[in-house]
Amino acid sequence: MxxxxxxxxxxxxxxxxxxxxxxxxxxxxxxxxxxxxxxxxxxxxxxxxxxxxxxxxxxxxxxxxxxxxxxxxxxxxxxxxxxxxxxxxxxxxxxxxxxxxxxxxxxxxxxxxxxxxxxxxxxxxxxxxxxxxxxxxxxxxxxxxxxxxxxxxxxxxxxxxIDSPVEYFIAGLADTLAKWYESDAILQQEHLQNEPFLQMAGYTSQLCKDAITHNSAKAIADMKKLEVTEEFIHLSEIVFAVAGLVGGLGDKYARNAAAHAMHDAMSKYIAESHQFLHGEKVAYGIFYQLAIEKKWEMIDALLPFYQELNLPTSLHQMGIFPEDETVLEKMVQFIDSKEKVHLIPVPITKDLLLDSIFKLEKYTN
CATH class of the missing domain: 3.40.50.1970 (Rossmann fold)
Known part of the structure; x- marks a missing residue:
């Protein structure tokens, strides 16, 4: 308990x-x-x-x-x-x-x-x-x-x-997709398996992931045509309502791990990142967390979806990779300070957090 x-x-x-x-x-x-x-x-x-x-x-x-x-x-x-x-x-x-x-x-x-x-x-x-x-x-x-x-x-x-900018909706889909990628490994740990609210958080994150990966293209196309369809209503509701249940039910065990920590670090230490939407930075953060976990096959599986939605996969692709490595070191120190990052079931060290940035850049470029 x-x-x-x-x-x-x-x-x-x-x-x-x-x-x-x-x-x-x-x-x-x-x-x-x-x-x-x-x-x-x-x-x-x-x-x-x-x-x-x-x-x-x-x-x-x-x-x-x-x-x-x-x-x-x-x-x-x-x-x-x-x-x-x-x-x-x-x-x-x-x-x-x-x-x-x-x-x-x-x-x-x-x-x-x-x-x-x-x-x-x-x-x-x-x-x-x-x-x-x-x-x-x-x-x-x-x-x-x-x-x-x-x-x-x-x-x-x-x-x-539906009459809002499409790019914000796409960023919202990416932000919501992170719910599963940030929480799944944490929630799968044996000592958390028998917690009913955490189980519901896990089920909800899976619901979000499945809906987004299967229906995003249709919902985005409908939005561009200003057509309020079942797919658009369903996915917009997933983004701004259902997604909130994941962290609401699971608290720190299902909320904002490395993907969002990377977003915050970028926003704090890379001024050029302000041109990107919250969800776009989180999209890169998902790949960063998967690099920390060495789940390269998941990155491979997500790449077609990222390409379809034109989501960023690396700092170089975004054109904001810091030339000064001390910036990266500050970002890593910041990420390491976040309690939820250390809930990820791998030994988190500053060396791992920094090395994962470089390995991800190499892997996706």
Missing amino acids: LNDLKVKVGPQFYRYHIGAIEYVPEVLTEYAAKNVLIVHGTVSWEKAKQWLNFLQDDRYIFSYHQYTGECSYYGADRIAAVVQEKQIDFIIGVGGGKLVDLVGYAAHTININFGVIPTLASNCAPWTPLSVMYKESGESEGKTEHYLRQAAFFITDPKLV
């Missing part, structure tokens, strides 16, 4: 279908919300406004706050100031992953309920009670804030989501 497992399943209320956003007032009534702050971005907000009929509901007073584009401590402080000034009793975040991360963290710090209306399917941020923190410059803080508060609701409409 594990004494350190923290299960945080997901939002209190979830709906994802055509017309789902019309149900937002029901949840606001459940939470006795009256004075509501809408946190939004720029481009996504212009697209989303037409779907938010509840903004005309005179039972509520709505205030609006445009975030800076980063999930930062500065951004959370700005939201807190607005909440205090306008006596807000509920926050709704409308936008992508960084925005919902910011809203979740801000709500945690000021002890207020919140809901999210995602405008794209690029990661599981709308589902999970954690926030990946950045500086306003876009540099990673190298820190993820975990909290116990979950969203009061996660509600969105596939007609809104």
Whole structure:
């Protein structure tokens, strides 16, 4: 029996279908919300406004706050100031992953309920009670804030989501694929075999992997044509909802091992990596973790899928391999500092972590 497992399943209320956003007032009534702050971005907000009929509901007073584009401590402080000034009793975040991360963290710090209306399917941020923190410059803080508060609701409409950039959806598929590759070896260890929540986390990660590897091409093609099909709905739901169950059920044993640690290290120490989306960097990170585990045959098996979706396979391919090896050494030191990396059932050393970078570059180029 594990004494350190923290299960945080997901939002209190979830709906994802055509017309789902019309149900937002029901949840606001459940939470006795009256004075509501809408946190939004720029481009996504212009697209989303037409779907938010509840903004005309005179039972509520709505205030609006445009975030800076980063999930930062500065951004959370700005939201807190607005909440205090306008006596807000509920926050709704409308936008992508960084925005919902910011809203979740801000709500945690000021002890207020919140809901999210995602405008794209690029990661599981709308589902999970954690926030990946950045500086306003876009540099990673190298820190993820975990909290116990979950969203009061996660509600969105596939007609809104399908009108988002396709590259974000593809990055989301890659980010979700990592759920299985980061957790499987950990969960297969004998001392974790008889833990029911870990078993469910494993089943869920397998569901994600199978759906993505089998149906991505069709879902992406449908999205490019703006056709809300069963395949698109299914995979977008896998990305921003079901994927969050993996870490929610499995906690540290099924969340963010070497693939995500590599993402954070790249974001922290390679400024040029900021041009790539979160999921694209995680896609490279999957190959990096497999190199650490010396599972070269899995890399071979994934290569056709990566080529089909145009996902990065090496730092050289991305054009960001550091010329200064001390940068790599800092990245490795950072990766080695992450507890979850050491849950991988191989002896993790800084030498192995560094050597795996060079071996992967050689193997994929």
